[in-house]
Amino acid sequence: MLRRTLNVGVYLLYTLQYVTDFFHMITSMCFRRRQLKEFCLLGIAVCLCIYLYEWTGSNHASKKRGLTSMKTTCFYNESQEIFNTSKWNLPPVPKNSLNNDTIGQVSFEVIEYFTVLNRTLCQDFVVLILTPIHNSEHEMKSYVDLIKSLDYPRHLLSLSFGEDGSRDNTLAKARIAADEIKATGFRRADVYHLNLTGRTEDSWGFEHARGNQLQRRSHLAKARNLLLKEALRDEDYVLWLDSDMRTAPSDLIQQMIHADKDVVSASCLFKDGRGKLRVYDKNTWRETTESLQKQKGLPKGHLIVEGYGPSMRIYLPHLRGEGKRIVPIDGVGGCSLLIKAESHRKGLHFPEKLFERHIETEGLAKMAKYMGYSVYGLPFVNVFHS
Ligand SMILES: Nc1nc2c(ncn2[C@@H]2O[C@H](COP(=O)(O)OP(=O)(O)OP(=O)(O)O)[C@@H](O)[C@H]2O)c(=O)[nH]1
Numbered sequence: 001m002l003r004r005t006l007n008v009g010v011y012l013l014y015t016l017q018y019v020t021d022f023f024h025m026i027t028s029m030c031f032r033r034r035q036l037k038e039f040c041l042l043g044i045a046v047c048l049c050i051y052l053y054e055w056t057g058s059n060h061a062s063k064k065r066g067l068t069s070m071k072t073t074c075f076y077n078e079s080q081e082i083f084n085t086s087k088w089n090l091p092p093v094p095k096n097s098l099n100n101d102t103i104g105q106v107s108f109e110v111i112e113y114f115t116v117l118n119r120t121l122c123q124d125f126v127v128l129i130l131t132p133i134h135n136s137e138h139e140m141k142s143y144v145d146l147i148k149s150l151d152y153p154r155h156l157l158s159l160s161f162g163e164d165g166s167r168d169n170t171l172a173k174a175r176i177a178a179d180e181i182k183a184t185g186f187r188r189a190d191v192y193h194l195n196l197t198g199r200t201e202d203s204w205g206f207e208h209a210r211g212n213q214l215q216r217r218s219h220l221a222k223a224r225n226l227l228l229k230e231a232l233r234d235e236d237y238v239l240w241l242d243s244d245m246r247t248a249p250s251d252l253i254q255q256m257i258h259a260d261k262d263v264v265s266a267s268c269l270f271k272d273g274r275g276k277l278r279v280y281d282k283n284t285w286r287e288t289t290e291s292l293q294k295q296k297g298l299p300k301g302h303l304i305v306e307g308y309g310p311s312m313r314i315y316l317p318h319l320r321g322e323g324k325r326i327v328p329i330d331g332v333g334g335c336s337l338l339i340k341a342e343s344h345r346k347g348l349h350f351p352e353k354l355f356e357r358h359i360e361t362e363g364l365a366k367m368a369k370y371m372g373y374s375v376y377g378l379p380f381v382n383v384f385h386s
C-alpha cells in the first residue's frame with residue numbers, strides 16, 4: 001500500500017515537471033514568429049487526426065452493432081444498419097400469404113432489435129395527422145388516447161378530422177376531441193364536415209361485400225382527397241391514421257420518418273378471440289411473380305381488391321423473415337400511413353376511379369410507383385386495429 005502511494009507520488013511529480021516544461025516551450029516559441037506558425041499547423045494536423053480517428057471508429061462501431069445509436073442524423077441508411085439476422089429465429093418469408101393471416105410469434109427482444117432508434121433525431125419535422133371519420137362516435141375516446149400516447153413534440157403536430165354522412169353524434173364528438181387534442185399543445189386540431197354524397201349505408205357485412213367495394217372505396221378516396229385539400233398547409237409529412245386504430249408504439253411517427261421513403265406503412269394487426277396475432281390490414285402487400293401473372297389476363301376495367309380471394313401476394317407482417325427494418329412493398333392500407341407532403345403536393349392522391357386496376361389506398365401505392373416515388377413497409381412496427 002505504502003509502495004503504491006510512493007509510486008503514485010513520483011509519477012505525479014514527473015507529470016508536473018513535464019507540464020511546466022511544455023508551457024515553458026510554448027511561451028518561448030511564441031516570441032519567435034516562424035516557429036509559432038509551424039506550431040499552429042502542427043496543432044491543426046493533430047486535431048484533424050484525432051477527429052478522423054473518432055469518426056471512422058464510431059462508424060465502424062455502429063456497423064458492427066447494427067444500431068442507430070451512434071448515428072447523428074435521423075434517416076435510414078441501409079449500408080449502416082446491418083442486422084445480424086441469424087441471431088434470431090425469424091419465421092421464414094412464405095411464398096405468398098394465401099389462406100394465412102396469422103403471424104409467427106417473435107419476442108419483444110426481436111421487435112426491439114429491429115426498431116432501435118434514437119427518436120430525438122427524428123422529430124424536427126412538422127406532421128399533419130389526417131383521419132377520415134364516419135359514424136365514429138364510439139371510437140373518439142380511444143382515438144384521443146392513441147394520439148396522446150404518441151411521443152412527438154406537440155408544437156410540430158397538426159390534426160384534422162374529415163367527417164361526412166354520419167347518422168350518430170360523430171361531428172360533435174370530433175369537435176370535442178379536437179379541442180382536447182389542441183389543449184395538449186398541438187399547432188392546430190380541427191374538424192371538416194365534408195360535403196359528400198353517394199355513400200351506401202348498411203350493415204358491416206353488406207358494406208364489405210366484394211360487389212360493393214368499388215363504391216365503398218371510391219367514396220373513402222373522395223373523403224381522403226377532400227380532407228387533404230382542405231387541411232394540408234406547410235407540413236412536411238402527412239400521417240394517415242384511421243379512427244379505429246387502438247394502439248401504436250409511442251415513437252410511431254419517428255419510426256416512419258426514419259424510413260426516409262415517400263410512402264411508408266406500419267404493420268396493422270389485431271388480436272383474435274384466442275389472443276392470436278393476425279394481419280388486419282390486408283391492403284399492405286408485396287406483389288409476387290405469381291400474383292402479377294394472375295393479373296395479366298384481367299380486363300383493364302377490373303377492380304382488384306385484396307382479401308377476397310387467392311391473390312398470391314405477401315402481406316407486410318409476413319416479410320419479417322427478410323430480417324430488414326424496412327422492406328419494399330406494392331400496396332398500402334390506411335391504418336397508419338406516412339406520406340411526404342411534397343409527394344401529395346405534386347399530385348399523389350387516392351384514386352377515386354381505377355388506377356392500374358386499383359382504388360383508394362392501394363391505388364395510391366400504384367400511383368406512387370408510377371410517379372417514381374418509393375413505397376415501403378415497416379414489418380416490425382406494429383399498430384393495432386380495434
Ligand atoms: N369521411 C368518411 N370517413 C369514412 C367513411 N367510411 C369510413 N370512414 C373512415 O375511414 C377510415 C377507414 O374506414 P374503415 O371503415 O375502418 O375501413 P377499413 O379499415 O377498410 O374497414 P374495417 O374493416 O371496417 O375497419 C376510418 O377512420 C373511418 O372512420 C366515410 O364514408 N366518410
Ligand SMILES: [Mg+2]
Nearest residue numbers: 242244245385
Ligand atoms: Mg378500419
